Amino acid sequence: MQNLIGEVKKMETMGNLLILFPASLCLFLFVALLNVFYKYWWIPHRKRNHFLSGKTYLSWNGVRALLLITDPDMVNEVLKNSEKAFRKPKASYFFDKLLGDGLGSTESEKWARLRKLAYYAFHGESLKVNHRHSADEMYERFMLLLFSCLLVTWNIYKLDTFLQNMIPAVVASVETMLEKWKSKEGKEIEVFQEFRLLTSEVISRTAFGSSYLEGEKIFDMLMKLTVIAGRNIYKAEIPIIRLLKKREAKVVTGEADNFGRDFLGLLVNAYHEADEKNRLSIQDLVDECKTFYFAGQETVNSLLTWATLLLAIHTDWQDKARAEVIEVFDNQNPDSEGMAKLKTISMVINETLRLYPPISGVIREVRLGTLVLPTHSEVDMRIIALHHDPDLWGDDVDLFKPERFADVIAEATKYNAATFMPFGLGPRSCVGMSFTIIQAKIALSMILQRYTINLSPSYVHAALQRLTLKLQHGIQLLFHSLCYDA
Ligand code: HEM
DSSP states (O other): HHHHHHHHHHHHHHHHHHHHHHHHHHHHHHHHHHHIIIIIIIIHHSOEEEEEEETTEEEOOOOOOEEEEEOOHHHHHHOOOOOSOOEOOOOHHHHHHHOOOOTTTTHHHHHHHHHHHHHHOOOOOGOOOOOOOOOOHHHHHHHHHHHHHHHHHHHHHHHHHHHHHHHHHHHHHHHHHHHHHHHGGTEEHHHHHHHHHHHHHHHHHHOOOOOHHHHHHHHHHHHHHHHHHHOOOOOOOOOOHHHHHHHHHHHTTTSSSSSOOHHHHHHHHTOOSGGGOOOOOOOHHHHHHHHHHHHHHHHHHHHHHHHHHHHHHHHHHHHHHHHHHHHHHSSSSSHHHHHHHHHHHHHHHHHHHSSSSSSSSSEEEEEETTTEEEEEEEEEEEHHHEEEEEEEEHHTSSSSOOOOOOGGGGHHHHTOOOOOOTTTOOOGTTTHHHHHHHHHHHHHHHHHEEEEEEOOOOOOOEEEESSSEEEOOEEEEEEEESOOOO
16 A cells, blocks of 8 residues: 555656646746847837937837937926926836935925935035036026025034035045055956945945945945845845934934934934924935935946046046146145146046936926826936937047037037036936035046056956946956155
8 A cells, every 4th residue: 555655656746747847848938939039029129219300219118108309408398397297207116115215206395305405415515616517507506506505594514514524534435445456556456346335435424424334334235225126026124224323322312412414414303303394204214315325326436437447548638637636736635625626637527427427318207287198108318319419519429538628518518508417407407416526526636646547458348227327347447556655
């Protein structure tokens, strides 16, 4: 009897195997066929941009119809949004999981409240640093400046503290990175990862007043969250609450008399706001921190990477930029006064942002009242297409020519702000623009003061659009120390 049962079990297992094996083989073949169909038929035949008229194309990504606009006048109209018909689309599942309902995705009153806080925290230096803007931007800047002046009157100390703290904090972060480079002198350095750590440290120190290690942990978690959100599997928490509790504890124990003057301090203040209407919830606070950790790092990392690559290739511009830095700062660390004098560095930064805009396009949906027209369709403004349009920039559009930005940006863009818009345009434009420019100027100046930059023979050029414009295999550079010690 036992033998019989054993035999039946064996047959069952064999039977299962006989069914399972062909079934998995069929599944495998089906997936492979689907893949081939998607790659060789769907993408070439369906996911194509259809020319409509002028500089407008219609595209379909399988879920939504996208109206691709590369005409600067139209882009201006959509992004200025004076008729209030174009809104940010609802965040995708991926971004919703990654960043929550922060400043970048929220709308209406909550957006206005968060924007005011962020503007206040990240725009202080626009009063001091003279970064040049187009005519439209100048108008906007003027209005923002007026707004800033009101804020300054509201509380002058906070702005001063911001100015005093930010530049030394960025300088200290760059010093930490350069200290590490001393041991790698003349050897290949993959700078994308280096700049990732640098930008993590800068945002940790300036916006969240936390140590590098704490910042690094948060970034680690964010990177994991990116992967996890991409796979739609788990939920991960980021140790932002710990930073919040630390601030609160300092006030409770009497170690500090307020929650701090940086961005986190402003958020914690808003979390404790007596007026319920203006109070931030704990979820709002966490989402806002995630938004700024993410937006403040990936984008600046991309800018610094492309800028050093271009300087390594165009050594004439590298020499010019270095001469300027030495003239302005000698061998001293950058300060706020000298920053405004860095004309060549500004030109290099602008030309880098033109050729390789970290964010290559922005999307809006069309709304009339509560109606979204037509459903599942969006307007996509291709920043990268505008920046590479020979009608706007001339036949040498693909060449690295920082001299395009020798005069005011308005002239380079023929007085149309949408011709050059790496930071977006209109009310939803980037709140971290001045912060980015300061960081980039400081980092590039300090590197140029100490090193010559050359491309490593192992570098392989492969641009990749994944959230931001990146290099698929990173960027390998050789840094040789200059004779003097900066
Ligand atoms: C090279 C650096 C950067 C680039 C190229 C960049 C680009 C942009 C662009 C194109 C937008 C507009 C998005 C849209 O219209 O849909 C934007 C918005 C935004 N950026 Fe940046 N950004 C940079 C750095 C930063 C930094 C350092 C921060 C924070 C510290 C930041 C925070 C934000 C936020 C919060 C928004 C949303 C603003 C709103 O919706 O009101 N960005 N950025």
